Amino acid sequence: MFSRRIQQRARHLVTLLTKPFARLGVTPNTLTVIGLLLSILAAVVIAQGLLVAGGLLVLFAGFFDMFDGAMARVRHAATTFGAFFDSTLDRYSESIILLGLLLYTLQRPDLHEAIWPFANEQRWMITLIFIAVVGSLMVSYTKARAEGLGLECKTGLLARPERVVILAIGLLSGTTILAVLLLAILSQVTAIERIVYVWRITITSQTLQTSKADVGASLTETLSGGKTTQSETGDHKGRPYASDALSKAKDTSADNLHVPATKVGTDEVREPSVLPVPTSIPPFNNGVHQE
DSSP states (O other): OOOHHHHHHHHHHHHHHHHHHHHTTOOHHHHHHHHHHHHHHHHHHHHTTOHHHHHHHHHHHHHHHHHHHHHHHHTTOOOHHHHHHHHHHHHHHHHHHHHHHHHHHHTOTTOOOTTOOSSOHHHHHHHHHHHHHHHHHHHHHHHHHHHHTTOOOOOSSOOHHHHHHHHHHHHHHTOHHHHHHHHHHHHHHHHHHHHHHHHHHHHHHHHHHHHHHHHHHHHHHHHHHHHHHHHHHOSTTSOOOHHHHHHHHHHHHHHTEEOOEEEETTEEEEOOEEOOOOSOOOOEETTEEOO
8 A cells, every 4th residue: 555665765764773673682583572562562551541552552563563574684584484473473463452442442332433423333343343353364364375375465455564554543543443444444455456366366377377288289189190190191202111011911811811610519610721732833934834
C-alpha cells in the first residue's frame, strides 16, 4: 500500500537507527522478542481503556519489528531460523493487540464512537475484530504457503507495516472502530489478491508445461512415423532392406514344404515332408539339350 519510495526511505532511516544497537552486540532475535513484549504491554494498556498510550506502544512495537530485519542486514546475520522466528512472533504480536482491543470492547456494552452511524456498536466491534484477526492471519498464510511452493508473493494492499499504522492511527485519533473496519476489509482483499496472483502464476506455468509436452509428443510421433514408412518401402534409394529379403526367402522356402496328413486314432496329424529332388541331371552339349 505504501509506495516503494516511502518504504526505501523508511528502511534507510531504520538502518541508521539500528547501527548503534549493532555496536552494542544486540542480536536480531533479541529485538524480535522485545517487539513481542511491547505488543503484550500495548494489549494490556488498551484493555484498560488507555487507547492513546496503547496506540503509541503499538507504533513502538512496530518499529522494533522493523529493527530486527535491519539489524540482520547490518550485522550480516540473516538466518533461515531468524526469518521464521520473526514471522511467527509477528503473528502473535498482532493477534495479542487485537485481543486487548476485544477485551476493551467487552467491558463497555455502551461503547459509542461519534463516527460510527450504526446501533449495537459493541457487537459490530466484536465481529470486525474477529474478521480482522482472520484476515491478518490469512494474509500471512497465503504468502508463506506460496513461498513454500517456491513462489514469491509480496503483492497486496495491506502488509504488516500498513496494518500497524492503521491501527495505531485509529487508537490515537479515537476512531478505533473505523480502523478495525479498514483492517477487516482490506486484509481480506489482500488475501484474495494473493490467491488470485498465485492462481495466475500456476495456470500460466501449467499451460507452458502442457504446450511443451504436446510439442514433444508431436515431434516424437513424427519421427517414429517416418522410420516406419522407410522400413516398409526400403531405403532412400528404393532398395529393399536385407531384413525384407530374408523374410521373403523364409516365406518361399515354407511354400515348398508338402505336409501330408496321417491319422493317429481319431486325430489327424500332418507331418512335413520335402518334395523329392532329382538325382540325375540330363546332359547338355554345347548349350543344346540332347535326349
